[in-house]
Amino acid sequence: MYKLLLCWRYLRTRWIALASVISVTLGVATMIVVNAVMAGFSHEMQTRIHGILSDIVFESHSLSGFQDPKWHMDEIRRAAGDSIAGMTPTVAVPAMLSFQVRGQWVTRQVMFIGIDESSHAAASDFSRYLQHPENRRQLSFELRDGGYDTVDSQAETPGPTRPALEGAGWPYRRMRVERERLWRERQEAQERAAAGPARPVDQQVDAVLAATEQAPAAAPGAGTPAAQSEAETPAAEAARKDPFKASRPDEGRTMDPAKEQFTGIVPGIGLASFRDSSGVDRFLVLPGDDVKITFPTAGTPPKAVSDTFTIIDFYESKMSEYDSNFVFVPIAALQRMRGMIDPQTGIPSVNSIQVKLADGADLELVRDRLRKAFPAELYAISTWRDKQGPLLSAVDMEMAVLNILLFMIIAVAGFGILAIFFMIVVEKTRDIGILKSLGASSTGVAGIFLGYGLFLGAVGAGAGLALGLAITWNINRIRAAVEWFTGERVFDPSIYYFFKIPTIVHPATVLWIIAGAVAIAVAASVLPALRAARLHPVEALRHD
């Protein structure tokens, strides 16, 4: 009874002891915030990784792939049973993407992925990341007649808009074709003007050029003779006269680029745009532009072939690794262009099969069953976690190291408590003697100080909990305030690809943090408490 009473009195009369607890508070608060943000990032990242990778990826070691995906899918279903929710074949090859920006050719290394538009959505979250609402519902590789989102459809709080996507699609394509025609005419006119005097038609062309300039100017970077017109390189001099000659479906026919498109592709948004420091996306190409892609054929040795494609949408998973690397194309087109269809039987080959599992199915178990059913020499079977193993374990590692460091802060606070408690024991020596003369036992006296440590630890951890949760729940407001105050971007969306700091508070983590902090406070009070317990009553009473 006296222990509680005295603990309480000491707590109320010795504010200095609370000072030692401030570091416990700060340590606990920091740990809660850091863990919440890290968990948020990690969760966000995992959903994104998982969003593009299906649960299990069934791949061929060879770039040429394996034949007859249908047979393989039946076999997979036989091996894994009910756990399969959906499957879709894909073909993925390294490729080079080339497009023109302000007359300059830009070439990028990409992963060119053929997907089956009807079944792909069933195996992954792919369609969620598209920019056209209709494509999100059901993907089609046909260019849409406008209507692309100008705000990020995934952001909970709207970030900067993307006015460039306003007119994307057919309207933009038609305008672009018109602009190119005028540009060419003017050039020809200028060539003629070099020989003769200027004619009124030039002014006319200038006027139209000025009028059409305005709309695409909203798309920074894409304003000038954007992309395509495959005949800009000197090497393709011969093609200049007939730049939009379609290589398929019917070779030789001249296609009208204002009314027709090439095979549709969906490149990652990071390939087509960059984010400036204010968080605004600036587009280099838009849906409606034509690009060239060079990729290897399926034969041995592979030969590089090139073809022209039309961008019909963008893919934005917010994982910059994917967004700046992936280009999606209809699988049938890619198989045909790579020569992956057996000319005799008409049976296609694929690189991999994406498998989506039913809810609650055991990822590892299904993977192991499939590994048993298919020879490892021919097929690589891995879960999405396996695929991103190094990244995920790096994040876990980072979190563990941070937690250790932050726990050190609390341990340092423990030494502060130790020192202050020693002082209090010395100061209270006489009182300890009094209590012993009144019949208090040594363990009882030790109990006062242990209880005191427990109280302080609990108060410190409780305050830390409140502070930590307050910061976590308001972290985006705090970020905004800091940005307003310093004028600098604290959380640069051009790096992180999202506008809001994600947080997840795991109650178990919070409990561990608090238990650890309280344990440290109690541990720090053990030594002073033992000292108090060992005090000799007569000597303690003489102490002043």
Add this chain to the structure above:
Amino acid sequence: MTDRAKLLEARGVRKSYRSGGGRLDVLRGVDFDLEPGGFVSVIGQSGSGKSTLLHLMGLLDAPDAGEVWLGGERIDNLPAAQRDRLRNTAIGMVFQAYHLLPELDALENVLAPLYVRHSLAAWLREGAAARARARGLLERFGLGQRLHHKPRQLSGGEMQRVAIARALVAEPRVLLADEPTGNLDEESGGGILDTLCELNRRDGLSIVLVTHDTAIARRADRIVRLAAGRVETV
């Protein structure tokens, strides 16, 4: 050997302390006894060992040799838990420097031995009665208006009366007072002595009073004089 008539006895107790390199013999075989309801003064010069004797009898310290008996039972060699219990229930102590707990008010200081005795659950049962008893004691000592004053707000005489009330609240069998008037002026000290005498005569409380002042010692029934660690025959 056991003398049923004695309440508190010290038999040939010896105590020495290490000081610096040498050994300081404080008590060199002291015999002392107190009959039930008695009032004995222990008198001696500073350093004669009278406080040490009191501490030994109050179980605050253990003798190097000799025995301490309370009510016909040897108490100096009991295990720590039983000694703690005896200190709490059978022995009341009053000190020269009052030794009140500064964080507690007068009433709580008086209740301190009962706080120590009872667990929280027991306190919920016994608390009200104990509180009433402590209040009664303080009122008896003229501190009815000062129940909730902290020690630093009380005068020396008042603090000593609180200390006496604290010593009595557990209804001890013997009260050991170590220079209770040492820090007080004559008037306050006289008041304290009057209180002790009254407790002895009216309530039959057995008291050992340690003092260096012969005049104060004379208020007791009997005087034991200590010098150089031994009892001097008077």
